[in-house]
Amino acid sequence: MTTHPRTRALGLAAGVGLAAASYVSSAARADDLPAAAGTGVAQATKGATDVTGDKFQTADRAAAEAKDATELALSAGTLASTGNSRSQAATAAAKFRLRRGSDQLKLAAAGNYAAAKPVGASEYTTTLQNFQGLERFDRFLGDVTLFVSAQERNDKFQGLRLRTQVDPGAGYYFVNQKTKLLWIEVGYDLTYDLRTEAAKDANGGEGTNTLHSSRTFVGHENALTETSKLTLGVEFLQGLSDSGVRRLVADAAVTAKIVGNLSIGASFSDRYDSKPLGPEKNDVLVAASLVYTVL
Numbered sequence: 037m038t039t040h041p042r043t044r045a046l047g048l049a050a051g052v053g054l055a056a057a058s059y060v061s062s063a064a065r066a067d068d069l070p071a072a073a074g075t076g077v078a079q080a081t082k083g084a085t086d087v088t089g090d091k092f093q094t095a096d097r098a099a100a101e102a103k104d105a106t107e108l109a110l111s112a113g114t115l116a117s118t119g120n121s122r123s124q125a126a127t128a129a130a131k132f133r134l135r136r137g138s139d140q141l142k143l144a145a146a147g148n149y150a151a152a153k154p155v156g157a158s159e160y161t162t163t164l165q166n167f168q169g170l171e172r173f174d175r176f177l178g179d180v181t182l183f184v185s186a187q188e189r190n191d192k193f194q195g196l197r198l199r200t201q202v203d204p205g206a207g208y209y210f211v212n213q214k215t216k217l218l219w220i221e222v223g224y225d226l227t228y229d230l231r232t233e234a235a236k237d238a239n240g241g242e243g244t245n246t247l248h249s250s251r252t253f254v255g256h257e258n259a260l261t262e263t264s265k266l267t268l269g270v271e272f273l274q275g276l277s278d279s280g281v282r283r284l285v286a287d288a289a290v291t292a293k294i295v296g297n298l299s300i301g302a303s304f305s306d307r308y309d310s311k312p313l314g315p316e317k318n319d320v321l322v323a324a325s326l327v328y329t330v331l
Contacts, residue, residue, distance in 0.1 A: 105135040106331050111301075113325030115150075125150035125164070127325060138177070144170040166191040179209040183221075195235025195313030202226045203251060215259035225249040225273055235313040248277040264292040284308040297329040 108130070115125040129146035150164035172185035184204040189196060205223015212219075227247040236243045255269040267289045275281030289303035305321045 103135060103137055105133060107131075107133040107329065108331040109327055109329045111325045111327040113323060120155060121152075122155075122160075123150065123152040123163075124160070127323060138175055140174040140176070142170070142172040142174075144168075162192070164193065166194075179212050181207040181209075183207065183223075192232065193314060195232045195238070196229060197232050198230040200228045205251060207253075217255070217257040219255050221251070221253040221255075223251050225251040229313075231313060239313065246277070247275055247281060249273040249275050249281070249283075260290075261292075264290065266290055278311075280311060282308075282310040291327070299327040299329070301325060301327060 109132075110128075110130050112128045113126070115123070117123050125148075127146070127148045129144065132143045134141045146168045148164055148166050149162070151160035151162045153160040167190045169188040170185065171187075172183060174181045174183040183206070184202070187199075187201040187203070189199040189201075191199070203223055203225050205221055207219055207221035209217065209219040211217060225248075227245075227249065229245045229247075231239065231243050231245070239245075251271065251273050253269065253271040256267075258266045260266055267287070269285075269287045271283075271285045273281075273283040284306075285308070286306045287303065288305075289301060291299055291301040293299045302324045303322070305319075305323075307319045307321075309317055
């Protein structure tokens with residue numbers, strides 16, 4: 037998924053501005069939103085709202101005070117420009133978390149679209165388009181979590197009609213505090229790709245592909261203030277059935293509560309694929325959005 041250079045530059049400017057604003061926001065309580073690190077700040081959209089690749093779909097917290105929760109958050113963002121640089125973009129997502137005792141269920145869905153029109157062109161050209169889904173179940177055992185997750189992704193510019201991933205594994209929290217988390221996850225990844233016609237033609241007529249990989253993820257969350265939070269994560273997939281395939285995803289997000297159930301966030305995502313279906317191995321995405329917590 038490769039963004040148009042002008043769209044990327046405008047998104048970066050918006051993201052930097054919102055990140056700065058999030059550090060000075062101090063508008064409300066710190067105990068009533070679905071923050072993994074206990075800040076009361078809803079998770080920001082990441083990389084134009086990426087719920088399948090960034091792996092921030094980790095267990096929110098194994099702490100005792102998080103054992104009973106029902107949460108629903110909606111987020112949306114948009115960007116438009118005119119003049120010499122004409123572009124438009126939109127992102128939307130919904131996230132649900134249900135925690136009862138030692139069990140937790142997470143569901144998420146997202147969609148993204150962007151287009152640009154150079155000077156002199158009569159029509160906009162689509163530069164980003166994808167739809168995503170995520171389901172994850174965790175069983176907590178103290179500072180250990182056993183989990184299985186499934187992800188689905190349709191992405192025109194990655195050449196994917198549908199990518200399905202199944203990720204069972206285990207995680208351990210080295211730091212499990214109300215305002216700070218540090219944890220690792222290890223496990224197995226099964227990826228099945230159903231490719232677009234363009235990707236099929238570019239890959240010798242192969243319309244499908246199955247990949248078995250090992251998966252390692254390291255995450256960190258830190259409450260910067262009572263109403264803002266920094267989230268970092270790095271995931272590495274090493275192909276087992278094809279040792280030449282290596283995928284690395286690095287994410288960073290800053291979120292801050294504005295007022296009531298409304299939060300603002302800015303995020304950065306860098307995705308690397310050693311054997312991409314498209315021409316580029318590396319995609320860098322920047323996003324900013326508003327997040328409203330319904331429950």
